Amino acid sequence: MAGAVDLSVLKERAEAQRAAASRPASDSRPGAVVLDVTELDFETEIVERSTRQLVVVDLWASWSEPSTQLSPVLARLAEAAGGRWALARVDVDTNPxxxxxxxxxxxxxxIALIGGRPVAMFEGPQPEEQIRGWIDEIFAKAGHLLPETPATAADDEPEQDPRMAAAEELMNSGDLDGALAAYRAIAELDPDNVEAKSVVRNLEFVTRAQAHDPEIVNTAAPGDVDAQLAAADVLLLGQRPEAAFDRIIELVKVTRDDDRTRARARLLELFELFDPAEPFVTAARRKLATALY
Structure with a gap:
């Protein structure tokens, strides 16, 4: 709808009327979510407000039964949204x-406005669920045009666990052993702490991989389980996950019983260091299934 309507005439009229009436600034009602707007405050309450939040304009008339049915639904949705968007009600008879x-x-x-421009509209009464979906779609497609308020960002940011902060400080200072011990203690006391468990897995891997001689990649014998697992660690530490996974998959192919189980368990452990949707993880899982069966 952008560019389809001309709002400049209303802006000029509103500015002239505001100057004549000397309307006090406190009347802008910044915290309100349901507003009755006139031509006098159109610029402030609709156009300017839409630069900060989504504004839904309800053009209604008292003689229109569909209008009197729809307006309370919109008001209820606006109140329930908790300030996510504002409803501006306009009586078309007094504000033509x-x-x-x-x-x-x-x-x-x-009509929905973002950034002073109409972005979507509908006519006639609509079911409440359909209106809610319409608003959600507007946020999905155009919500990025709205500024993120500092208050909202602060509210969304969870307070950091002091234990996690202390463990992170140890890790950042280079004390990997101390950090690992701290994160292990957190994971044991709080089994639902996914972040602590993830850091433990990563630190355990880094500590183990750094202890290997990098030359093991070239000297490991094909069937030597310890050597091949060490070589895989070194490859992974060197940002070569595909090569690391292939090492262990080849080991699965040539070993049996406990050695094979051990190799498979190590590969699954390394998978957990990555997002399961990573293409190289998905490909390695397929190769492992083929090697096992």
Whole structure:
């Protein structure tokens, strides 16, 4: 809808009326989510507000039964949204220029604005669930145009666990052994702490891999389980996951019983260091299945 309506005439009219009436600044109602807007405050309460949050404009008339049915539904949804978006109700009988600016042909007409521009609209009454879906779709497609408020960002950020902060400080200082011990203690006391468990897995791997002689990659015998597992660690530490996984998969192919079980367990352990959706992890899982069966 961008560019389809001309809002400049309303802006000029509103500015002139505001100057004449000397309207106090406190009347802008920044915290309100349901507003009754006139031509006088159109610029402030609809256009300017839409640069900070989604504004849904309800063009209605008291003589229109569909309007009187739809308006309470929109108000209820706006209140339930908790400030995520604001509803601006406009009586077209007393504010005809607003309806003209939007090119409304009937009432009720509902227009969504972001950044001072209309982004979506519908006419006539709609079921509540359909309106909710309509608003969600607007946020999905155009929500990135709205600024993120510092208050919202702060509210969304969880408070850091002091134990995790202390363990992270040890890790950042280079004390991997101390950090590993700290993260292990957290994981034991808090089994649901996924982050602590993940860091433990990573630190255990790094500590083990750094203890190997890098030359093991070239000297490991094909059937030597310890040597091949060590070689895989070195390859993975060197950012070569495909080569590391292939080493262990070949080991699975040439070993039996306990050695084979050990190789398979190590490969599954290394998989946990990565996102399971990584293409090289998915490919290695397929190769492992083929090697086993």
């Amino acid at each position: 220029r607003i309806a003209q600016a939007f090119g409304a042909q009937s009432v009720p007409t509902v």
